[in-house]
Amino acid sequence: MSRIAYVNGRYVRHAEAAVHIEDRGYQFADGVYEVCEIWQGKIVDERRHLDRLERSLRELSIRMPMSRAALSQILRQVVRKNLVRDGIVYMQVTRGVARRDHVFPPADTPPALVITAKPVRPAAGEKAAEQGVAVITVPENRWDRVDIKTVGLLPNVLAKQKAREAGAKEAWFVDADGMVTEGGSTNAWIVTRDNCLVTRPAQSGILKGITRQVVLDMIERAGLTFDERPFSVEEARQAKEAFITAASTLVMPVVRVDDTTIGNGHPGETTMELRKMFHKVSELSSV
Template sequence: MPRLAYVNGRIVPLAQASVSIEDRAYLFADGIYEVASIFGGALFDWPLHLERMARSLNELQIRAPMSDAALRIAAERLIRKSGVSTGMLYLQITRGAARRDHAFPDARTPPGLSMIARPFDFSRRVPEQQVGMTAITAADQRWSRRDIKSVALLPNVIAKQAGKEAGAYETIMIDPDGTVTEGSSTTVWVVDRDGTIVTRPLSHAVLPGLKRRRLIGLLEDAGETVAERSYDVAALKDAAEVFVTSTSSPVMPIVSIGGEAVGDGTPGPASLTACRLMWEEIERQTGWTPRAGSPGGD
């Protein structure tokens, strides 16, 4: 399988891909990104990614490098040439390359666009979902505009590394007032003792996760009670169930936090329902399922 990258209009071998040392993403983390899942060669929920990307660009006053239609053509061409059937597409847009100066460069400076498609075995998530994963908590040290999908991810990196060193799947971040925000790379959900499925309301404090957006609709259509409200670390640890969502883990039950069991220490019914609903939606959109021999399966 060729390792390729799209860089500012050209598809090149990954080892030869490069951007200017004056690109503002390198100098100032002045850019945004998206990560979309690929199932059977098809992009999942791509219109939602375009919508969120446009919002992030608008918030940072970065011009879109091309039209949505042209971007889709470029992304699908890269996926096809890379030979990726099931995996992820990473897309990054920056303010472009210009002499180092904190203020924005001339408006005529072209934005930078790069993309990489790489394989990822989503089918491995199924056995992981059946047993669940672990998490720890850590202080949320990020900036105040977490709703923008910025490439400035150093606090997330530090939190993820802390989880890795603790042998945990995810690090759940806590604001100074004790409010749960989100995971280092996931949206966090809790299930109350009364069975209500709860996740944080959208604000500048959290990223508008696309799996979050999709799953709220799926759960409500299935008759589940969903509430968008803030909750603190005490409620997190007292929850009957906890699960997280993200591009690489569409839904993942969390069965212990900081070494303490969540509920009875196994994935609960609401978490497993969420897993099932997401796989069904992926199949509906793309025809892919994690079952062996399914269309587009690896």
């Protein structure tokens, strides 16, 4: 069957879906997005994703395109129409369509909304987790407001491409002090030799990942030792374990950073236990 997308009030064939050439998301990256995992016919952590969407929109002074309840219903319709049982649903809101000008358009300009969904094979993620993935490090070159989930992702695109060319899954941005900030599309974690889980604080400099928050909940429930602080590339190389988190990867073990093998070169026990627990702790809502 053909994929279906929601574009500004209409459900259309994905292959024919289009936005106006003066959509501000296209011309200025003036918009935000969210991605929710679909797992066994359930939307994962929808409430938290919509909370973050609303925050991102507030930070950019963009109106919600509709009520939260209406948006939630459209999410479900898109998932159903695409028959997605395991996969992702993507939503993007921009400031809308207006004559090209850097300043905001008239206040009555309606925000633009696009929602798509696609299946993802769970077996592929499990296979990657069994082997672990590699990351490379790149200099931090993004704007200061990466806490807003905007569609302005060119530095991330370039970093992810560099990782692919190096045979790695992800690129970790490293600030001027040699500290890891986050990945191109993930949050970064390590487990120290004394079994302390470490990740950078989310007050500034990184996106406050939803999967990251679920992992924090798991850590609290399991009574694990945790330290929310920056860690250096060298500390990561010396770590017992490392992993990345995102809606698209869940908890994914990292077994190599640049040319350094992490731990024994295999996915760590703590990392794999967190991955196993993830859907038992995350919020699941029916499609």
